[in-house]
Amino acid sequence: MTHPVAGGKTREGKGNCSDCALRQTLICSDVSRSDLATFHSWVDDLAFPPGTVLYHMEAPADGFYCLRSGTVKLVRYSMSGVARIVRILKGGDVAGLEAAFADTFAHTAVAVGEVRACRIPLSRFRHMMRDNPPLQRRLLEKSQQALAEVETWLAELAGGIGAAPARQRLARLLLSLRDGRSDRIHRFSIEDLGGMLGISMETASRILSDLTRQGFLEKCGSGRAERHFRADIAALEKIAVGEAVPA
């Protein structure tokens, strides 16, 4: 039975780790079956409606989150108050792991669509990690993966010299937001797209309209449900590397 708790998030109850669809992927795959019983007794399974904040930057951190489903954006705010998105998390990713070493979060985590995540309290976690090498290895792997992502983000998506013009970078971003190998692309708000590339909402909108007019992109879905693009992948790939593409 679902009931709402503070901040709009919803407690689904204690996690049922042994049934978790992500038991293979998620960090809990490194918890032995016998430990699992006690493990999930202190893991909260939470649901976050779109727009909810999982945690705030600078806030004292006493736990982190394993995403079961949905998408989360990690945001940093510049002194001028503009939001810059530094990373996108999907199911199977870990949010707020920095909590394990610093005592405050490095960014604000916001649910983009409906999100389900397990909250793992730090106190218990530290204890558990000490004598669980596979779990540590798994986390190191996740951390390295995140590192690789941000570096790519910085090198290929962020602006600056040598960086492609906005149109090219937007094409790259869209491709990286692609759903598997399909032609579906997760449709973020125009503002979020700007926040990821470091361009203004207006510029993002202009380019997007342009791409749509040329028939490379089609807006599908409406309301909160299933918003996405249907894209001409081949065309986007050409634009992404700077080739001129005929409509």
Next chain:
Amino acid sequence: MTHPVAGGKTREGKGNCSDCALRQTLICSDVSRSDLATFHSWVDDLAFPPGTVLYHMEAPADGFYCLRSGTVKLVRYSMSGVARIVRILKGGDVAGLEAAFADTFAHTAVAVGEVRACRIPLSRFRHMMRDNPPLQRRLLEKSQQALAEVETWLAELAGGIGAAPARQRLARLLLSLRDGRSDRIHRFSIEDLGGMLGISMETASRILSDLTRQGFLEKCGSGRAERHFRADIAALEKIAVGEAVPA
């Protein structure tokens, strides 16, 4: 006795881990004293002259490096061939750890000044890591630290909307390159400074000249030796947050 080997790097001989000045800081601090004997038998202690490449992006990775002293820049080249610096490593940092999970390096590592580093072959390392939780924990910590650094880099130093104007960002960068709490700042080439901020060499130069003219910065040292700035930290700090500063 030092003799040169391929690529200009120099083999100093097998590492003497028990004497290493960084035994407390570096990852080897998690190798037990008894293991140390066999450990350092397969660790190479290398010296790299300025400008040497430790490893290339995309190259097959079979080991990684622990920096003992000196500075290394991690570079990515955009399709247009422009170098973008994604991270700066100093003594105690680990370079190329991604090798442990991917089989190719994520960037090119270049020695900025004279660099000394221990090369740790992957095969041995994997074996060693398996049953050494403290070492894993240490590496996870390093990885998280690197992640935090890149994210800050992206949010505060990279260009784009909401980002500060180049002058402000350069001031921040210089402060982050400061040597401890002194007024000395490691002096990178004008091209490298551009590469870090994603601005052109010309823009970097203009701003730097300006800062020098205003007396906030003084170029010291010459040749390859000891190039550095002597800076008016207080002034730079004001510029970094966007305050107007009188000369």
Next chain:
DNA sequence: CGCTAGCTTGAGAGAGTTCAAGAATCGTGG
């Protein structure tokens, strides 16, 4: 059916790029 949040579009201004020389500086060899 109207309201609000999100998106689109236009026009002008500015920060930073490019291209093109010129000035320093380095270290090398006579």
Next chain:
DNA sequence: CCACGATTCTTGAACTCTCTCAAGCTAGCG
């Protein structure tokens, strides 16, 4: 020790991409 060639850095001027500000527009939602 000084002269020379090669980097590396500086400076100027024109140009361009993207930002800003300011309206309109659209579409979901109550």
